[in-house]
Amino acid sequence: MIKLTPKLSQKLSYLILFLATVLVIMPIIVMIFIIVKNGISVINWEFLSSMPRNGMREGGILPAIVGTFAIVMCTTMLTLPTGVCAAIYLNEYARDNTLTRLIKLGIVNLAGVPSVVYGLFGFGIFVMFLKLGVSIIAGALTLSIMELPVIITTSRNALNSVPYSFREASWALGVSRWQTIRCIVLPNALSGIMTGAVLSIARISGETAPILFTAAAFYVPHLPHSIFDQVMTLPYHLYIISTQIPNMPSNVIFGTALVLLFMVLTMSFVAIFIRIYFRKHRKW
Amino acid sequence: MSKIEIKNFNLYYTNFHALKDININIEDRRITTIIGPSGCGKSTLLRSINRINDITEGVRTSGEINIYGENIYDNRTNVDTLRRNVGMVFQRPNPFPISIYENVAFGLRVNRISSNKNVINEIIEKSLKAVLLWDSIKDKLRKSALSLTLEEQQRLCIARVIAVAPHIILLDEPCSSLDPVAIRKIEELMIQLKDRYTIIIVTHNMQQAARVSNDTAFMLFGELIEFDRTEKIFTNPSKKETEDYVSGRFG
Ligand SMILES: Nc1ncnc2c1ncn2[C@@H]1O[C@H](COP(=O)(O)OP(=O)(O)O)[C@@H](O)[C@H]1O
Ligand SMILES: [Mg+2]
Numbered sequence: 300m301i302k303l304t305p306k307l308s309q310k311l312s313y314l315i316l317f318l319a320t321v322l323v324i325m326p327i328i329v330m331i332f333i334i335v336k337n338g339i340s341v342i343n344w345e346f347l348s349s350m351p352r353n354g355m356r357e358g359g360i361l362p363a364i365v366g367t368f369a370i371v372m373c374t375t376m377l378t379l380p381t382g383v384c385a386a387i388y389l390n391e392y393a394r395d396n397t398l399t400r401l402i403k404l405g406i407v408n409l410a411g412v413p414s415v416v417y418g419l420f421g422f423g424i425f426v427m428f429l430k431l432g433v434s435i436i437a438g439a440l441t442l443s444i445m446e447l448p449v450i451i452t453t454s455r456n457a458l459n460s461v462p463y464s465f466r467e468a469s470w471a472l473g474v475s476r477w478q479t480i481r482c483i484v485l486p487n488a489l490s491g492i493m494t495g496a497v498l499s500i501a502r503i504s505g506e507t508a509p510i511l512f513t514a515a516a517f518y519v520p521h522l523p524h525s526i527f528d529q530v531m532t533l534p535y536h537l538y539i540i541s542t543q544i545p546n547m548p549s550n551v552i553f554g555t556a557l558v559l560l561f562m563v564l565t566m567s568f569v570a571i572f573i574r575i576y577f578r579k580h581r582k583w
Numbered sequence: 584m585s586k587i588e589i590k591n592f593n594l595y596y597t598n599f600h601a602l603k604d605i606n607i608n609i610e611d612r613r614i615t616t617i618i619g620p621s622g623c624g625k626s627t628l629l630r631s632i633n634r635i636n637d638i639t640e641g642v643r644t645s646g647e648i649n650i651y652g653e654n655i656y657d658n659r660t661n662v663d664t665l666r667r668n669v670g671m672v673f674q675r676p677n678p679f680p681i682s683i684y685e686n687v688a689f690g691l692r693v694n695r696i697s698s699n700k701n702v703i704n705e706i707i708e709k710s711l712k713a714v715l716l717w718d719s720i721k722d723k724l725r726k727s728a729l730s731l732t733l734e735e736q737q738r739l740c741i742a743r744v745i746a747v748a749p750h751i752i753l754l755d756e757p758c759s760s761l762d763p764v765a766i767r768k769i770e771e772l773m774i775q776l777k778d779r780y781t782i783i784i785v786t787h788n789m790q791q792a793a794r795v796s797n798d799t800a801f802m803l804f805g806e807l808i809e810f811d812r813t814e815k816i817f818t819n820p821s822k823k824e825t826e827d828y829v830s831g832r833f834g
Contacts, residue, residue, distance in 0.1 A: 468740070473668075474690065
């Protein structure tokens with residue numbers, strides 16, 4: 300048995316921690332590298348702005364980009380206002396009783412439900428029962444149910460991080476509870492809420508299972524006309540062309556993956572940027 | 584008629600009886616201090632006078648607090664109006680993370696006291712003059728309030744309260760995060776403000792109570808032990824507990 304000097308054991312633990320970090324980020328870097336290397340050759344304006352041709356083996360992926368964009372926008376418009384309102388209620392108004400504790404517990408646990416379960420649930424409720432059909436709106440509603448717990452949780456954390464003393468100072472000036480929320484709490488929680496919102500947008504852009512049965516189509520020869528149309532989406536399109544189309548050129552597959560990856564990573568960077576910007580400008 | 588009349592007032596935090604049958608009459612345009620060991624209910628009593636305790640979960644009260652003859656615990660009381668009339672300054676200076684100007688303007692704007700820019704500017708100047716801050720900061724009103732020293736921040740918080748024109752100002756250990764020089768300055772300020780406002784200060788600093796106040800209330804374990812002229816409390820109290828406390832034999 301070798302006796303370690305404190306200095307040596309210090310060095311050794313640094314090394315182990317460093318290796319663990321490398322182990323975690325290596326696959327990501329390798330993955331990004333492979334996707335970029337194999338996909339970059341097909342990326343051009345035509346690929347981004349035209350319809351697929353020749354059984355999706357050629358042409359562009361415009362309808363999938365538009366479809367993903369439409370679903371994400373729709374979902375955000377549904378979840379952000381409701382989620383923030385729910386967070387305000389839970390954080391600022393709800394008394395701490397059994398009911399609210401149950402709701403809070405439920406919200407935390409909903410985040411752990413597998414996404415395919417949401418997909419089947421959305422199919423049953425929105426597509427079949429409410430007869431919305433396979434459509435943008437059915438997909439957006441399904442994704443909303445999945446995203447709401449996340450939005451509520453991040454918004455609550457953002458509201459919670461605003462010091463209680465700001466609220467007290469405002470109440471003590473005769474400002475009502477609602478005006479205090481509007482004029483003091485929300486402005487100071489905005490960056491946290493926005494960061495959470497952008498990250499959740501990034502997350503839902505890549506979700507496949509919840510829209511599999513509720514919104515996504517194998518192939519639609521035109522762009523969507525309304526929220527009741529089915530659409531192609533990037534993740535589902537990627538799945539189709541990787542598994543269902545014989546003789547699919549692999550650079551198109553990697554190119555599609557690259558576009559999706561780029562969208563998601565851009566939004567994550569936006570979120571990081573918002574956070575850094577507000578951190579720097581926040582003084583408390 | 585005395586301005587604040589507290590009658591058989593009790594307060595419970597869920598099951599904890601924090602204020603026990605308090606009776607006090609506080610008169611107009613005087614400084615009253617509330618002294619007593621930590622945890623005896625000084626803050627709780629103060630926070631009952633503008634009903635900011637209402638927001639705390641599990642708080643129940645009984646009895647009355649009359650301000651100019653009106654029971655503020657009556658159902659018809661508008662708590663927002665009450666809190667505008669009864670301003671409060673907290674232990675730690677708590678300016679909003681916005682400019683000095685906006686801090687003082689906040690109450691005026693949100694309460695729609697005025698939206699006229701000239702009127703607002705005038706009130707801001709008057710309020711900052713009242714706390715003797717105007718001359719040193721009149722050129723940097725647009726700077727963040729958090730760039731001020733703690734003492735200046737506490738003055739700003741007092742100015743912010745004054746701007747919405749209260750009659751009564753409650754201060755909960757307003758000097759506890761300040762250094763001795765700043766403390767003396769804030770005390771002088773309070774003595775100046777006495778001519779215009781009824782002031783109630785919570786402090787655990789007995790020298791401070793003796794220096795600034797006209798009347799002193801001594802509390803112990805949620806009860807009001809004695810309330811009298813400050814000189815009397817400090818020189819010739821009628822209760823044994825008070826004597827023990829002011830002579831330093833207690834807590
Ligand atoms: N929100 C609360 N919930 C339960 N008990 C409280 C709460 N606030 C204060 N108390 C209790 O009430 C008593 C009086 O508190 P406080 O008025 O803050 O005392 P002081 O200001 O004299 O130090 C203390 O015993 C304290 O523990
Ligand atoms: Mg206290």
